[in-house]
Ligand SMILES: Nc1ncnc2c1ncn2[C@@H]1O[C@H](COP(=O)(O)OP(=O)(O)O)[C@@H](O)[C@H]1O
């Protein structure tokens with residue numbers, strides 16, 4: 157059972173896992189099962205994952221980016237295929253290193269997307285929370301990638317217009333936090349968060365986004381193009 | 383192209399100076415004896431016939447030195463006329479002491495001809511040695527084969543002298559490619575690039591026998607080459623093989639359209655030059671082989687790096703992550719009241735995660751997957767983002783390049799950017815990548831202290847090797863106080879140095 161923000165009980169989220177490393181796959185599966193998810197199947201490569209998705213209809217797949225046969229970006233290709241065939245299925249891509257181009261490509265495919273460093277899975281509490289949020293519709297990008305984007309040095313940097321606090325808020329927006337989530341992280345009220353967000357969007361001349369997913373995409377695209 | 387042009391310029395200069403010398407030798411040959419005779423005439427009784435002829439010998443030597451055998455012989459002839467003229471003037475006709483004067487004149491002719499032949503031969507040898515030395519100098523300083531070809535055709539043409547000289551390379555498909563040609567102004571032989579071998583002509587003879595060949599009467603030339611040459615008025619041709627490291631590579635052919643035959647030793651003289659041509663080709667080939675082997679070494683090192691990176695990510699890192707997960711599972715299974723064990727397990731799991739991050743650092747600098755997947759643009763953007771100095775990036779296009787060039791360019795940008803951060807104290811780094819159909823230009827410029835010096839580290843030297851192994855050029859522009867600029871230019875196709 158998963159307990160969400162409001163404390164209401166939900167049916168266990170059905171998850172499929174694809175990773176060519178059996179040990180890691182099993183570890184992930186038992187972690188998720190322990191945390192109240194329903195692991196409906198495991199796959200060792202992209203082809204097996206697609207079959208699994210067709211047969212067991214999971215709500216979320218967790219997929220390693222590097223899998224046989226070439227160990228390059230099979231996971232990304234699998235994610236694209238799943239998006240086309242089963243648009244409602246959430247996708248969490250795990251990678252040994254994160255690239256902004258890949259994040260943007262994934263996010264452009266629609267909501268319910270996660271893109272994380274693989275090592276995040278060992279920070280169990282945080283990881284389980286991330287999986288649950290994606291299952292509920294959020295899009296989440298690894299904080300280290302956002303840090304890199306925000307920290308990139310630029311001449312005439314538009315980010316120089318922001319206060320230190322606003323920059324923190326911007327990074328959390330890019331990571332995929334909702335206003336409520338940002339408030340909880342920074343120990344401020346929703347109202348304060350909203351004020352910061354408005355100010356950021358004005359200063360950076362970004363359009364207001366109707367949902368968190370589009371907000372993530374817009375902020376990352378802005379940071380990348382800056 | 384440029385080299386061929388340079389060759390042309392040299393030969394044009396030499397042609398002009400040759401024309402000047404030709405005129406001078408005839409002037410000396412004819413006017414010399416006449417003037418000497420005229421000057422000595424008033425002292426007719428004082429200077430005996432033999433003395434005058436001795437003075438005329440000076441003109442013979444001068445004509446031989448300047449113009450060789452023919453002008454010298456002409457001077458001898460003019461000298462004989464002068465002698466006869468003096469005799470007739472003295473005696474009013476061919477009279478009494480004729481025997482004595484005839485003997486004197488005959489002696490003069492004998493000595494004059496001997497001098498003409500000796501000096502003429504000497505000057506010819508000197509000219510040949512000079513030409514050989516010039517070509518040898520080119521070969522020794524590793525001039526591109528094209529330049530050597532252009533120089534050799536011109537030198538042979540002037541030396542023999544011929545109306546046209548050409549160098550052909552024999553191809554595998556029984557054709558010969560014309561790769562260099564020279565012709566006397568006003569002469570022109572057909573200039574097709576490629577000829578079918580066969581029939582009776584010098585090129586085919588050399589191709590068949592691997593030995594020098596000569597055809598003195600082109601009237602009986604046949605085959606594609608023979609027919610064309612005949613049509614262009616060629617009379618006589620000599621060819622000498624070019625043998626590169628024991629293999630017949632091609633032929634040098636000299637052709638004359640005039641009536642004169644080439645001397646009997648023309649083959650041998652050609653051979654002296656074709657030996658140098660062969661040396662130049664062999665050198666260029668071994669240089670190319672060296673470059674290719676350097677490229678292979680680099681490629682092997684790159685491949686090893688990639689494999690290490692793969693092993694790290696797909697093996698070690700994966701394994702460590704799985705172990706950390708297992709520790710977490712154990713931690714969860716430990717009863718809540720055993721806090722000591724729980725904390726310890728948690729600490730170990732965190733330590734493992736940190737080790738994973740360290741591994742990530744090790745693979746920094748190795749071209750990332752995004753390079754092969756997305757090309758230079760995204761990969762360089764990622765480098766720029768991670769730079770501690772602001773980067774101004776200009777990418778002319780996002781077309782994909784051959785992999786070896788993308789990898790080379792990536793290393794150039796990566797190392798130069800690292801250097802700027804480490805050594806320059808710059809406030810900004812400008813990175814420019816210009817790509818067109820022919821060449822990729824990568825420039826990295828900073829506004830720091832300058833003074834990049836390849837001898838003080840291994841990074842820049844490594845880059846130079848890498849770029850040159852791709853057939854490119856690598857320059858470091860350094861001016862203290864104005865920062866450092868690094869420019870690498872890599873051609874899309876690496877040239878082949880006149881090889882098959
Ligand atoms: N952009 C630069 N600005 C100033 N000095 C530089 C720059 N790049 C290189 N250098 C100098 O040239 C030397 C050689 O550089 P390199 O071959 O890359 O070796 P390394 O970086 O390992 O010292 C450096 O030690 C440094 O003194």
Ligand SMILES: [Mg+2]
Nearest residue numbers: 801839841842
């Ligand atoms: Mg260096």
